[in-house]
Amino acid sequence: MEHVADLKDRRARGRALRQVVPRRAHDAIGNVRRDPVPLLETSSAGRVERLVPLRYGRMIQSPFAFFRGSAIVQAHDLAGTPTSGMTIQICGDCHLANFGGFATPERALLFDLNDFDETSPGPWEWDLKRLTASMVVAARHLRHDKTAADNMVFELVNSYRDRMALYAEMGVLETWYDRITFDRLLAEAASPDVQKQIRRAMERAAARTxxxxxxxxxxxxxxxxxxxxxxxxxxxxxxxxxxxxxxxxxxxxxxxxxxxxxxxxxxxxxxxxxxxxxxxxxxxxxxxxxxxxxxxxxxxxxxxxxxxxxxxxxxxxxxxxxxxxxxxxxxxxxxxxxxxxxxxxxxxxxxxxxxxxxxxxxxxxxxxxxxxLRDMKFSADIELMDTALLTGYGRVCGRALARAHAKAGGLAPEISGYLGASDRMAEAMIGYANSYADQVDRDYEAFVAACRAGRIEARTDADMAADFQV
Structure with missing residues (x-):
């Protein structure tokens, strides 16, 4: 177990990084002077050719669907943003729909990140930025107002900050053993409506065998x-x-x-x-x-x-x-x-x-x-969430991301020191998430225009299924 002095030194090292990259600098959205379509075509290379239009057909459904399918675009843009310099294993595609429930080998139901196709060593901020941007894109899609969306980001980032501060005080084994079980979420839920949603999720998961x-x-x-x-x-x-x-x-x-x-x-x-x-x-x-x-x-x-x-x-x-x-x-x-x-x-x-x-x-x-495949796995239905539920869901996602970063990176004291106890990072992320959501809207419009012009082809599931109907 580390001495208290060692933990203080590690927190101080993280805090010192603010002098190099202030927390307010994270509101920059990066390399956005580009056309999103060539980036999407790059990520489509090597795929089953006749299914690429289906990919685009699913992405064209809404800006949030587009955002889900365009991780390469945001990764390109994030490469032009400042980072604190702390590299850990990150998810790489950390958006709201890539969290969910699944069963452990012991059949306990956990809430956690559940998609790691893009995982790689990278700046921890990239995950937090993609998650907060997805929150604003989703909030706009669901017609929540800006004040509500800003509060969602605020709650999400501070949930990440507060949980990281707890992991900074934990031993390594404690951190690795920590789990967000649905029983735990149920016990912590204060609202009867939230408890009802959690029970419903548990029932849905139990049926997916x-x-x-x-x-x-x-x-x-x-x-x-x-x-x-x-x-x-x-x-x-x-x-x-x-x-x-x-x-x-x-x-x-x-x-x-x-x-x-x-x-x-x-x-x-x-x-x-x-x-x-x-x-x-x-x-x-x-x-x-x-x-x-x-x-x-x-x-x-x-x-x-x-x-x-x-x-x-x-x-x-x-x-x-x-x-x-x-x-x-x-x-x-x-x-x-x-x-x-x-x-x-x-x-x-x-x-x-x-x-x-x-x-x-x-x-x-x-x-x-x-x-x-599927074994007690499920994702939350974000489309059905009101303001309170989406805000609460964001808090749990922020908490789960902090646990994943603390476990994978071993840098909880340093990251916590960098984040501090104030709302500075949350305020920067509100700025980033809104600006990047604006960029997603522009990219989505460019993508739709490219589909309509025949530059790329988009087909729906129903349209493609009709090809096989007799």
């Missing part, structure tokens, strides 16, 4: 289970309803069963020995392509259905991992496997991670990470 998913996504075909095609969201890569083009390497060269088995074996070898033993009790039934999210649409994402000797299912998701948007704009150590980057970043930042979290190389060398 592999067994409830089985009849929705699959059906028996003889002695095996087969995943049902429902394009564009779900289809077999080599099936009649595939969205892969003929010149895609996965179709052109074909993927033999032994190649898939080898990839699966490589994945299993990244799990702990007891989890390898657990996985050995399941038999593979089928594998299909599943479109997920907004920003991930078009990256290769497969779901694999397995069953045990009792015919009980396990759905695994294998998701392609490409270069982090953070690493594109912030100098980071070289990465040899992008899937491993995601897994190790997730393990560092989350309070507890998926039982089957691992990585592998797919056919033709693409990098993947794997986890369970």
């Amino acid at each position: 592999h067994e409830t998913l089985l009849p929705k996504l699959s059906a028996r075909a003889g002695h095996r289970w087969r995943i049902l095609d429902a394009p564009p969201a779900l289809f077999h890569v080599t099936g009649r309803q595939t969205l892969f083009s003929e010149d895609d390497d996965w179709l052109k060269a074909g993927i033999a069963a032994d190649v898939i088995a080898r990839c699966f074996g490589d994945y299993a070898s990244t799990l702990a020995a007891d989890r390898q033993e657990l996985l050995s009790h399941f038999t593979v039934q089928d594998i299909a392509f599943k479109v997920v999210g907004v920003g991930s649409v078009g990256t290769r994402c497969l779901i694999q259905l397995l069953v045990d000797s009792h015919d009980k299912p396990l759905f695994l998701q294998f998701k392609e991992a490409t270069k982090s948007v953070v690493a594109r704009y912030f100098k980071s150590p070289a990465v040899t496997h992008e899937g491993r980057r995601v897994v190790e970043g997730q393990r560092l930042m989350q309070a507890a991670s998926d039982l089957f979290l691992g990585w592998t190389k797919g056919p033709f060398g693409r990098h993947f990470y794997a986890r369970q």
